[in-house]
Amino acid sequence: MAGLREISGRIRSVRDTMKITNAMYMISSTKLRKARKDAELNNPYFEAMQEMLVGIMNTSDHLKHPFTDRRPEKKSGDRVHAVIVVTADKGLAGAYNHNVLKFTEDKFLNGPENIKLFVVGEAGRQYYASKKVHMEGQFKYTAQNPTLHRARVICDEMIDEYLSSSDSSGRGGRKNLYGG
Numbered sequence: 726m727a728g729l730r731e732i733s734g735r736i737r738s739v740r741d742t743m744k745i746t747n748a749m750y751m752i753s754s755t756k757l758r759k760a761r762k763d764a765e766l767n768n769p770y771f772e773a774m775q776e777m778l779v780g781i782m783n784t785s786d787h788l789k790h791p792f793t794d795r796r797p798e799k800k801s802g803d804r805v806h807a808v809i810v811v812t813a814d815k816g817l818a819g820a821y822n823h824n825v826l827k828f829t830e831d832k833f834l835n836g837p838e839n840i841k842l843f844v845v846g847e848a849g850r851q852y853y854a855s856k857k858v859h860m861e862g863q864f865k866y867t868a869q870n871p872t873l874h875r876a877r878v879i880c881d882e883m884i885d886e887y888l889s890s891s892d893s894s895g896r897g898g899r900k901n902l903y904g905g
Contacts, residue, residue, distance in 0.1 A: 791888060805839040805890060807861075807883060810853075812846030814869040822848040834858065841886065845879065861886075 782788065810829050812822045826849065833840050841861040844850050846868035853860050862882060867875040 803839070805841055806833070807841045807843060807886060808833050809843045809845065809879070809883070810849045811868060812844070812849035812852075814847040814866070818848075822846075822852075825849070826852050843879075843883070 808829060810825060812818075812825055834842070842853065842858065843862040843864070844853060844860050845864045847865075850860070850863050850865075864875070864879055864882075867879065
């Protein structure tokens with residue numbers, strides 16, 4: 726009875742796959758709990774630093790720096806906002822990718838604001854390319870294995886964009902930025 730052997734083999738295969746899937750779920754749940762705990766431990770430090778910087782900036786009129794300039798000469802409708810969308814490079818973060826892309830689309834892309842979109846991760850690049858949404862910058866190979874060097878590449882690009890925004894005349898061409 727080859728049919729019976731095939732069916733029982735298939736049942737064993739499905740059970741083994743279920744065991745592997747459950748183990749992967751448990752491991753990812755543990756990693757998520759650890760990441761949340763680490764993030765919560767950093768919150769008091771982040772909030773104290775933020776309060777301190779806001780206090781310094783609000784009470785010190787003599788401090789002048791391009792990153793703290795509110796650019797009063799620009800009307801709120803003329804201001805350009807940079808949005809950095811971080812998605813995964815691979816497809817094992819489906820709900821995360823979906824939620825990030827939906828949030829970005831609802832919050833930024835459907836609004837009246839002037840937006841420059843920068844995308845980290847292959848899922849975001851493919852999504853916005855399929856929707857024919859202009860991406861000001863694309864950072865490749867940075868989401869899956871983030872490094873300090875790649876973060877600096879992104880940071881340097883954002884600083885360059887900010888500093889050149891006062892003399893830029895609209896949207897430029899597509900940029901492909903390699904953080905390798």
